Amino acid sequence: MSPKKLSLPTMNDWVAALIREHRVFGPQAKGDRFAYDLLGCAADLRLDHDVTILPPRKYLMPPTEVLITFTRSGKFESVMEGEPLVLFGVHPYDVAAIAQMDRYFTQDHADSHYLARRKKVTIVACDVQSASENVFAACMGTATVPDGFDVLLTLVGETYVVESRTAAGDALLALAGVLEDADAVSLGRREQLWMDAQKLLRRQNLRCRVEDLPGLLDRSYEHPAWRQKSELCFSCGSCVMVCPSCFCFDVQDEVGWDLVSGERRRQWDGCLLTQFACVAGGHNFRRLREERYRHRFYRKGKYLHDRCGFVACVGCGRCAAACTSGIASPVALYNSLLEDQ
Amino acid sequence: MTAEALICSDRDLYLPQPATVVSKTVLTATETLFEIRLDSGEELKHMPGQFVEVTVPGVGEAPISVSSSPDRKDGFELVVRRAGRVTSAMHDRRCGEKLGIRGPFGTHYPVDGVMRGRDIVFIAGGIGLAPLRSAIHWVLNHRQDYGKVTVLYGTKSPAERLFLDELSDWSCRPDVTFMETVDRADANWKGNVGVITKLIPTAGIDAARTVVAACGPPIMYKFVIVSLYAIDVMDESIYVSLERRMKCGIGKCGHCQINGLYACTDGPVFNHADILRVQEAI
Ligand SMILES: Cc1cc2nc3c(=O)[nH]c(=O)nc-3n(C[C@H](O)[C@H](O)[C@H](O)COP(=O)(O)OP(=O)(O)OC[C@H]3O[C@@H](n4cnc5c(N)ncnc54)[C@H](O)[C@@H]3O)c2cc1C
Ligand code: SF4
Ligand code: SF4
Ligand code: FES
Numbered sequence: 158m159s160p161k162k163l164s165l166p167t168m169n170d171w172v173a174a175l176i177r178e179h180r181v182f183g184p185q186a187k188g189d190r191f192a193y194d195l196l197g198c199a200a201d202l203r204l205d206h207d208v209t210i211l212p213p214r215k216y217l218m219p220p221t222e223v224l225i226t227f228t229r230s231g232k233f234e235s236v237m238e239g240e241p242l243v244l245f246g247v248h249p250y251d252v253a254a255i256a257q258m259d260r261y262f263t264q265d266h267a268d269s270h271y272l273a274r275r276k277k278v279t280i281v282a283c284d285v286q287s288a289s290e291n292v293f294a295a296c297m298g299t300a301t302v303p304d305g306f307d308v309l310l311t312l313v314g315e316t317y318v319v320e321s322r323t324a325a326g327d328a329l330l331a332l333a334g335v336l337e338d339a340d341a342v343s344l345g346r347r348e349q350l351w352m353d354a355q356k357l358l359r360r361q362n363l364r365c366r367v368e369d370l371p372g373l374l375d376r377s378y379e380h381p382a383w384r385q386k387s388e389l390c391f392s393c394g395s396c397v398m399v400c401p402s403c404f405c406f407d408v409q410d411e412v413g414w415d416l417v418s419g420e421r422r423r424q425w426d427g428c429l430l431t432q433f434a435c436v437a438g439g440h441n442f443r444r445l446r447e448e449r450y451r452h453r454f455y456r457k458g459k460y461l462h463d464r465c466g467f468v469a470c471v472g473c474g475r476c477a478a479a480c481t482s483g484i485a486s487p488v489a490l491y492n493s494l495l496e497d498q
Numbered sequence: 499m500t501a502e503a504l505i506c507s508d509r510d511l512y513l514p515q516p517a518t519v520v521s522k523t524v525l526t527a528t529e530t531l532f533e534i535r536l537d538s539g540e541e542l543k544h545m546p547g548q549f550v551e552v553t554v555p556g557v558g559e560a561p562i563s564v565s566s567s568p569d570r571k572d573g574f575e576l577v578v579r580r581a582g583r584v585t586s587a588m589h590d591r592r593c594g595e596k597l598g599i600r601g602p603f604g605t606h607y608p609v610d611g612v613m614r615g616r617d618i619v620f621i622a623g624g625i626g627l628a629p630l631r632s633a634i635h636w637v638l639n640h641r642q643d644y645g646k647v648t649v650l651y652g653t654k655s656p657a658e659r660l661f662l663d664e665l666s667d668w669s670c671r672p673d674v675t676f677m678e679t680v681d682r683a684d685a686n687w688k689g690n691v692g693v694i695t696k697l698i699p700t701a702g703i704d705a706a707r708t709v710v711a712a713c714g715p716p717i718m719y720k721f722v723i724v725s726l727y728a729i730d731v732m733d734e735s736i737y738v739s740l741e742r743r744m745k746c747g748i749g750k751c752g753h754c755q756i757n758g759l760y761a762c763t764d765g766p767v768f769n770h771a772d773i774l775r776v777q778e779a780i
Contacts, residue, residue, distance in 0.1 A: 231596025405752030460758035
């Protein structure tokens with residue numbers, strides 16, 4: 158569908174109509190920060206948010222989810238969770254992270270549980286209106302995204318330009334009624350805004366190109382920065398829990414009250430946590446904080462790149478904000494590796 | 499989402515198949531041999547060195563190597579060491595009780611590939627004999643496809659030796675060279691004492707003709723590989739099996755990573771040349 162114009166009042170009515178018809182999740186104010194939650198009314202939606210505490214990943218891969226049910230006598234059944242929902246107002250870097258997750262969970266062995274949820278999600282992306290202090294999406298090539306969404310919204314002055322890319326997007330947009338085509342001036346302003354985003358979303362500056370990162374890591378395994386920075390690490394795992402491009406999980410069985418049946422669940426796990434590579438008998442394959450800290454950057458910057466073709470960091474800056482020790486920022490780490498090259 | 503992704507998403511790789519414990523044989527104080535059959539009646543269709551994820555419903559899952567040869571059509575065997583929650587619960591399962599099985603997963607010893615026609619040296623440390631036994635049985639069942647066959651086995655003490663009948667069978671066979679050693683002897687032990695590497699120089703290995711299939715703890719690999727280098731065995735001719743924490747078995751959970759490699763899908767069996775420069779490997 159060609160790009161349309163959406164005035165602010167029409168926008169408001171459209172969101173209200175969507176909320177009546179669908180389960181719509183979008184960024185809302187939580188104290189002085191923002192978080193995705195179910196939208197009760199259009200006024201709660203904050204498309205001017207800078208970044209949310211957790212990324213929308215929680216709707217595609219919840220903190221805990223059921224994989225199968227079992228009985229103690231050995232009957233196993235798949236559980237495919239996931240209900241239709243609309244993610245509204247997703248920033249481009251988070252759209253890019255969802256595309257990475259799609260790739261990760263379909264490559265080699267398709268993960269049917271992830272896909273069961275994913276297929277029911279419609280994404281309404283929204284170009285960034287205010288930048289968070291730690292953001293460096295522009296350095297990672299995710300300040301704007303060419304695809305990966307069903308609908309894209311861009312605020313140009315006093316109106317939105319809205320563009321649908323899929324049948325699911327068209328269906329959502331139909332609820333807005335008949336819309337005018339976006340005029341050349343609005344489209345021109347949208348182009349300008351996309352160019353400006355390359356400056357706006359560079360509050361932290363990575364001193365190399367994203368495609369240089371795997372090579373940089375290749376040369377830096379023994380760099381003193383791993384030890385120096387990780388000396389401050391609490392192994393709390395916050396940096397990986399808030400990350401839209403971290404996908405690791407643990408699996409646990411839970412027996413029900415009847416002691417006969419139960420559920421097998423998977424939950425978020427993180428390679429920064431002490432036990433992550435620990436096996437029976439207590440041997441830990443990444444015993445040192447330094448090893449765990451380094452692994453996070455290698456998995457993101459090199460291993461996943463070599464395997465799936467992307468650097469698993471979209472520059473949202475959430476990890477930097479979450480780390481009380483101030484050592485989780487990829488920009489700061491990569492820049493210090495670059496210093497001694 | 500691509501159409502391709504939508505199609506292949508139908509199979510749930512996390513769903514275990516129901517299976518039954520057919521028999522249990524105590525091997526040592528901590529290891530028990532389980533004979534297991536899939537309730538579907540189907541064969542497991544594994545290759546030597548591959549593993550399955552075993553579910554004890556309500557307790558959890560553990561990766562366990564298949565110890566029987568693929569030639570064995572009627573069920574398969576696992577050797578389980580009592581190491582923690584899941585493995586202890588397995589030991590407590592009685593014959594006729596149910597387990598869940600996922601897999602087989604991972605890579606295998608190349609018994610159907612580069613090992614054919616070559617001399618084979620199996621090097622087993624401790625419970626490492628369990629996975630290697632699958633390959634040993636296969637090679638002995640198809641004896642004409644291979645050159646000279648040598649089995650080297652090392653345990654900490656005589657009490658930890660597995661499959662005593664089979665060990666004595668191998669030591670009697672004219673077409674197998676079998677040598678073993680224990681780290682610490684007891685009063686009845688008449689054999690070699692010392693680390694397994696001591697067996698390597700005297701085993702009559704012709705490096706140029708040989709493929710080595712090893713399975714044991716990481717520390718064993720460190721020393722074994724040095725000894726193999728000393729007799730000119732090349733990295734490309736050495737296969738090792740590496741163990742890591744595993745949760746999914748299919749390259750998704752991230753637990754088993756060895757730098758950029760996944761022990762569950764790129765391994766557990768690796769060619770030594772492929773892990774030479776992988777810092778976390780050995
Ligand atoms: C490829 C492979 C093949 C194996 N083959 C055998 C075999 O043939 N026989 C045998 O007895 N053991 C084998 N093991 C080791 C066996 O998987 C562990 O002893 C077992 O997982 C321990 O689980 P637990 O619940 O009893 O121990 P706990 O200590 O209670 O487990 C604690 C947690 O750590 C995880 N964990 C602990 N150790 C391991 C481990 N080594 N690998 C993966 N996850 C672990 C468990 O999933 C669990 O979440 C193999 C491991 C791997 C990776
Ligand atoms: S880097 Fe920071 S956020 Fe991450 S585990 Fe260490 S202390 Fe926690
Ligand atoms: S590593 Fe940090 S900056 Fe990069 S995507 Fe994850 S949370 Fe965002
Ligand atoms: S066991 Fe999950 S990635 Fe290997």
